[in-house]
Amino acid sequence: MPDRAPQPVDRQLPTDEARDLISLVRDIAQHEIAPKAAEDEAAERFPRELFTLLSESGLLGLPYDSEYGGGDQPYEVYLQVLEELAAARLTVGLGVSVHTLASYALASFGSKEQRAEHLPAMLGGGLLGAYCLSEPASGSDAASLRTRAVRDGGGDWVITGTKAWITHGGVADFYTVMARTGEEGPRGITAFLVPGDAEGLSAAVPEKKMGMKGSPTAQVHLDGVRVPDARRIGEEGQGFAIALSALDGGRLGIAACAIGVAQAALDEALGYATERRQFGRPIADFQGLRFMLADMATQIEAGRALYLAAARLRDAGRPFAKQAAMAKLHCTDTAMRVTTDAVQILGGYGYTADFPAERYMREAKVLQIVEGTNQIQRMVIARHLAGPETR
């Protein structure tokens, strides 16, 4: 049997700078992230030090303007970085994606003064962000959120409510919070940048999750949190449009992370199948498994091509929301299928924590739920095809 040790993904990268970037990321992934992934996840330990390292390495602001500490990279490159990080550990890849999502409102809708004041620390100064849209009673129907921001007599805003399922809740340095400042529905929502140490902001004990246990997901309580008007992002009433615009890019991040997890599962299954012998032959000789491996690899390549095509539209300044929803849907469903098949290929060992396949399978599931469930992605795609639903 020839040596079939998995090879690094052969990436199409547009510049030498991007190639250097991927080499740096692979080095960090291999030496700093992957070695402790299983142990840290089992211990439910959040690797804050890795995010500090990524920030110091210029990897926490890649798609943003270098004038404010970003990396000036096209989405096409940024997403491939995310894929590499997620393949080493989803808690890290998804964490970078969420940080990018949390930074988006200010980077894209903040005034010049706001960007100059806050962005450098967010993009390369070691800070970590959280994005607060969901609430206990509003998930898919996010426009019905109830957290309220009211002006006090002096012009400050006072925010009260509870956000739910917040990635980095309790460990973030800044929270991009969507709160109601006006009428019911999407037009009454405004975005705010709230510091992590604001008085009245606290996080609950993190949720006990199926996977990604090292990534804290917690309710965030805002109990009369006072923020100056200078921390309002965009216009009053523009917050929901900002939140949705952020999610178009965020969904591509989820798609890239999903392909990273799927690739890691395929690599694991391939390595195992070439070593494990039954009936006197490596199990990779059996056509039943060869076809599974072929399908897994094909779905992964198709997913990668889909997210890259959407990213290139975004980089060209063209509409990409439909393609982002398609990429999120396809790549996360692919991750679920591929990781499940990887467990099958490892047989009984696949069902144990001695191998990472079962962790990949548990981790893949959340990607079908976050940033719009895959039912919601289908609604988005159908609206692009057939127009809004009639009531």
Ligand SMILES: Cc1cc2nc3c(=O)[nH]c(=O)nc-3n(C[C@H](O)[C@H](O)[C@H](O)COP(=O)(O)OP(=O)(O)OC[C@H]3O[C@@H](n4cnc5c(N)ncnc54)[C@H](O)[C@@H]3O)c2cc1C
């Ligand atoms: C680990 C994790 C991390 C998260 N991180 C964040 C974060 O950082 N910030 C944040 O704001 N949120 C975050 N979320 C929340 C996440 O975005 C929501 O869980 C998701 O949007 C679904 O909302 P819900 O859980 O309230 O489910 P619901 O909206 O109650 O949905 C329940 C089920 O009904 C289906 N459904 C709902 N409406 C429809 C419809 N119209 N048609 C068909 N089916 C429908 C859904 O697809 C789902 O299957 C996170 C969630 C998890 C699990």
